[in-house]
Amino acid sequence: xxxxxxxxxxxxxxxxxxxxxxxxxxxxxxxxxxxxxxxxxxxxxxxxxxxxxxxxxxxxxxxxxxxxxxxxxxxxxxxxxxxxxxxxxxxxxxxxxxxxxxxxxxxxxxxxxxxxxxxxxxxxxxxxxxxxxxxxxxxxxxxxxxxxxxxxxxxxxxxxxxxxxxxxxxxxxxxxxxxx
Numbered sequence: 442x443x444x445x446x447x448x449x450x451x452x453x454x455x456x457x458x459x460x461x462x463x464x465x466x467x468x469x470x471x472x473x474x475x476x477x478x479x480x481x482x483x484x485x486x487x488x489x490x491x492x493x494x495x496x497x498x499x500x501x502x503x504x505x506x507x508x509x510x511x512x513x514x515x516x517x518x519x520x521x522x523x524x525x526x527x528x529x530x531x532x533x534x535x536x537x538x539x540x541x542x543x544x545x546x547x548x549x550x551x552x553x554x555x556x557x558x559x560x561x562x563x564x565x566x567x568x569x570x571x572x573x574x575x576x577x578x579x580x581x582x583x584x585x586x587x588x589x590x591x592x593x594x595x596x597x598x599x600x601x602x603x604x605x606x607x608x609x610x611x612x613x614x615x616x617x618x619x620x621x
Contacts (some may be wrong), residue, residue: 461488461496466505473511476501477537508538512546523562526555528590556599559591563603578604 464486465479474482476497483493500506512533519529526547533543551557566585570578579600586596 457489457492458496461486461492462499464488465496465500469500469505473514474506475508475511475533475536475538476506479506481537508542509545511536512538512543513549516546516550520554520558523558523589525558525590525592525595526550527592531590555591555595559586559589559595559599560603562586562589563599567603567607578607 461483464483468474468479468482479497479500480493483496484490488496497506515533515536515538516529519526519532524532530543530547533546534540563582563586566582567578570581573581582603583596583600586599587593591599
């Protein structure tokens with residue numbers, strides 16, 4: 442390490458802004474974060490509020506912290522994680538994203554999104570229920586969808602449709618009540 446490297450490291454060690462910036466950047470290397478998440482991380486590390494505010498303002502200026510982009514990305518990732526719109530909204534609220542920012546991001550979602558995501562999840566889940574008694578399939582599938590936050594109407598519709606398709610593809614002699 443050269444003399445100038447040592448001096449820079451020593452300068453940063455005593456500089457609360459540099460320390461706070463390093464903490465925030467480390468958090469951002471793991472995944473995108475909301476401003477509130479970063480503020481909480483800085484507070485846990487004992488960073489003074491004025492220093493946190495300065496660092497977070499600068500990170501916003503350069504585009505490394507953007508709650509609107511964070512909310513859009515979180516909602517898009519929710520499709521891959523197969524979560525309902527309401528579950529994603531709760532997660533964003535927990536992460537400290539302002540309600541108006543969340544509302545703008547949600548407005549960009551397709552109105553049929555929950556149905557499509559629930560349907561895809563149900564079709565995947567159904568394969569694992571092949572050996573389950575037909576009378577228990579409805580309960581298990583509906584429960585799995587409900588735990589992911591889907592509304593009761595979406596759960597009922599998707600469960601009925603998927604099980605009806607399974608029944609139509611199964612032995613024609615099966616009792617329809619076995620699938621409800």
